[in-house]
Structures are given as structure tokens and as C-alpha cells.
Amino acid sequence: MFEATIRADRLADAVDATAALVDECRLRLDEEGVSIRAADPAVVAMVEVEVDADDFHSYAADGEVIGVDLTRLEDLVRVSDDDDLVRLRLDAERRVLAVEVETLSYSLGLIDPDTVREEPDLPELSPPAEATMSGAQLDRGIAAADMVADHLRLRVPESRRSLRIEAEGDTDDVTVELGPEDLIDFSPGEADSLYSLDYLKEMNHAIPSDASVTVEMGTEFLVRLAYEAAEAGPRVSYRLAPRISTA
Structure with a gap:
């Protein structure tokens, strides 16, 4: 029923x-x-x-x-x-x-x-770093990275004073640096991972610009994007595996 x-x-x-x-x-x-x-x-x-x-x-x-x-x-x-x-x-x-x-x-x-494809098991992970930002900030970082590359890097520098969204293309590079004043909340930790922009762009299309998006991350670590739509909307979380460096 x-x-x-x-x-x-x-x-x-x-x-x-x-x-x-x-x-x-x-x-x-x-x-x-x-x-x-x-x-x-x-x-x-x-x-x-x-x-x-x-x-x-x-x-x-x-x-x-x-x-x-x-x-x-x-x-x-x-x-x-x-x-x-x-x-x-x-x-x-x-x-x-x-x-x-x-x-x-x-x-x-x-x-x-x-x-229908079997439902995945949810991994139990303890992300080293976490940042909460507006959907508009996330959209800006993804759009900037998409101008130069097909992958995006999420990185917390050694200073632990910011979150960096980076992309390196064949000729151009781009960085969006978000400090504590740009973020709703920030718990810095070791984080440096590369992710497919194709997936992130599809996820981003569904995230409202005014939503608060919590990003959990680490080094060569699955990223989790979690948000709740406004006015009694659904709770949503995405998980995306990193591109593992072979260098």
C-alpha cells in the first residue's frame, strides 16, 4: 500500500x-x-x-x-x-x-x-576535511574548472587556511580559493584528490544555488556532497570516487 x-x-x-x-x-x-x-x-x-x-x-x-x-x-x-x-x-x-x-x-x-541495478553499500569513512559552502560557490568552482580541464582537484594546502578548487589544462590553469570568510563552515584537514568533472557537472545541475552543500574529502579519497533542498525538500548526498594518481 x-x-x-x-x-x-x-x-x-x-x-x-x-x-x-x-x-x-x-x-x-x-x-x-x-x-x-x-x-x-x-x-x-x-x-x-x-x-x-x-x-x-x-x-x-x-x-x-x-x-x-x-x-x-x-x-x-x-x-x-x-x-x-x-x-x-x-x-x-x-x-x-x-x-x-x-x-x-x-x-x-x-x-x-x-x-534494477543493486543498491550500493554505503562506505563507512572518516573524511579528514569538511567544508560547507553555498550551491552558488560550488557552481562557480565547477564552472571555472570546466573552462580548462575535464577533471577538478579539491585540495587543502599545508597552511590549512583555505579550500582550493583547481584544474590544470594543456595550456591554462584555474584556481578558486575559498577561505573561512567564503565558507559557511570549515574543518580543514589533509585533502588532495582529483575528480571527474563530467560527474560533478551532472550532480551540480541538481543542487540549488541557495542550498548549503557540505563537502567531505581527503587525499585520494571519495568525496561526498550533501545538501537539503529548501522548504521541506529532500535530503540528498552524492559520493564520487577519486581518480587515483599512478605517478
Whole structure:
């Protein structure tokens, strides 16, 4: 059993965050809310999304797990205004998710969850460094790096006084240096890792510019980007494996 009503913009935040990495996923519909955990096909990046039951206008669920084609769900969200209420109801016998928005009714055929890529295990790590910045600051750093290279370096220099977002191209280099005055919070530690910009750009598209983004990092260390969308939106975290230096 699953029946819920949620604002279209909150549903869009959750769908867009997940669709940044995968085209289909499992939705876990528990009493506490809806949760998603998925890895990209190369198992280089993963996403975790949680929408609490309290973030819905109405919510009832008893632990179903369903498989969803995110591209089709994205299309449904696109025809809605932000403040529209989206009504969701699981028809377990027909294996469809009934979706209603204003005058629109749609039966979304579900995927067998057993055919969806297995959910990744979350690694238990203790990141040496952590910084919290606005989504706009992160966007600026990614855009600057994208001008010169296809990888981005996150580095805390030996002075431990700043976080540097760096990129080295064939002819040009770029550095965005964020000191404590530029960051919402900063816990410096040893950090120096290189990451794929292709993945970071996809993640960044889903992160609101006004969100507070916590970045956990280290040296040749998986990076974690975590944020919560405003006004009862979903909690989202991305994890991305580093490019390991062979030098």
C-alpha cells in the first residue's frame, strides 16, 4: 500500500537529484518516508535521496519496494507547476503508479525492482576535511574548472587556511580559493584528490544555488556532497570516487 500527496517542486527535486546519475532506480516506500539509493552504471558515483513522510501533504506506506523509470517520471513533473499537488497511488495488482496532477491522470508502468541495478553499500569513512559552502560557490568552482580541464582537484594546502578548487589544462590553469570568510563552515584537514568533472557537472545541475552543500574529502579519497533542498525538500548526498594518481 502506498498513497501520498506532495508538492510538484519537492517531487522534482528528488527526481532530478537521482536522475543526475541513473535512468531507473528502486523506491523504498516505508512508514518514515521514501528513500532511494543508486549507483551509476560504472559504479564510480552513487546518490542517496530521502524524503521524510512529514515532507508530504499526506502519506501512507507499508514498506513496498518499486522500480521506476525516472525519465518518464521526470516528464510528468515537467508538466506541473511548482505548487501543484501531485497525488501518487500504488496499484500493486496492475504494477502501476497512478499519478494525478490537477486535471491530468497518468498510469506509470513500474519496473520489476529485481531487474534494477543493486543498491550500493554505503562506505563507512572518516573524511579528514569538511567544508560547507553555498550551491552558488560550488557552481562557480565547477564552472571555472570546466573552462580548462575535464577533471577538478579539491585540495587543502599545508597552511590549512583555505579550500582550493583547481584544474590544470594543456595550456591554462584555474584556481578558486575559498577561505573561512567564503565558507559557511570549515574543518580543514589533509585533502588532495582529483575528480571527474563530467560527474560533478551532472550532480551540480541538481543542487540549488541557495542550498548549503557540505563537502567531505581527503587525499585520494571519495568525496561526498550533501545538501537539503529548501522548504521541506529532500535530503540528498552524492559520493564520487577519486581518480587515483599512478605517478
